[in-house]
Amino acid sequence: MREYSFWFYLIVTAGVTYLVRMLPLVLIKKKITNRFILSFLYYIPYAVLSVMTVPAALYATGNMITAVVGLAVALVLAWYRKSLLTVAVGAVAGVLAAQAVMSFILPLV
């Protein structure tokens, strides 16, 4: 297969992404009053983020045990309404801690 120039790939990737985001925002200027649609739009962000997180996050670190530890830390911090940054950093710290424990304990077993 002939390889295209990088610029073609860049234009296609960015163009599709932009059009998908831009068209609804520019075309829909009226206020939607339908209660079902309003409710649907209310739930959408939480549903989308949930589907993107589970189960993909379990595979995000290359090791399911460390990922579960990181996600558990994130869940606890989020439950207590910590900021986005705190939760994200906490999840990374949890993964690092789990990696450290495993690399010290596993060789001893």
Next chain:
Amino acid sequence: MRVKKRSPFITGILDGLPICLGYLSVSFAFGIFAVNSGLQVWQAVLLSMTNVTSAGQLAAVPIIAAGGSLIELASSQLVINLRYALMSVSLSQRLDGTVTVPHRLAISFVNTDEVFAVASSRPGTVGRRYLYGLILTPFFGWSLGTLVGGIMGDLLPAVVTAALGIAIYGMFIAIVIPKARSERPTALCVLLAVVMSCLFHYLPALQAVPQGFVIILCAVTASAVLALVAPVEQPEEVDDHA
């Protein structure tokens, strides 16, 4: 009358900072991934500056690196990023009169999952000054993180780069959990979406469905079911013509 009040632009900047810092770590991981996949550093940075999206870029890199077809690339981007259309529809209902078409053209460029989630969590409508403040630092954080990751990725131990992979999901959890904790219908919606997502991932018969479709299908179904079962109260129009 002048009341001492923080400008909407500054409020937006402050709300955008945590997104920016989260993006630094995630785009850092993207930069490493792109360079390890065979892209040049400048190519990875340009992808980040023109797309500003994690999942779409992650899917694009292997196709670009392998010299794949443009049709495959376009359809993967369409499917993976179709969720942004839903978010833009949702956001279109929250914009005030200051966000005219030229501003919509500019702001939609950086309507990411997190920008959308934070803008949606504001009470009432949002104006253009707030939105420009909100998207400013995440845009630069995303680009800068990619650059640094692309240059320095190899210098970091593998355990650190692996750990950074969890950061974006930490942000998603930070957005979803507090809302699900305080609102039972949202919690049910999240639960339904997660169960469906797992079915698509683990049931052999459903594994052939592309990930982008899975996101749309599960999110649309869960949201529609909850919209039917537990419609939200109509928000009161705020009237400032006192």
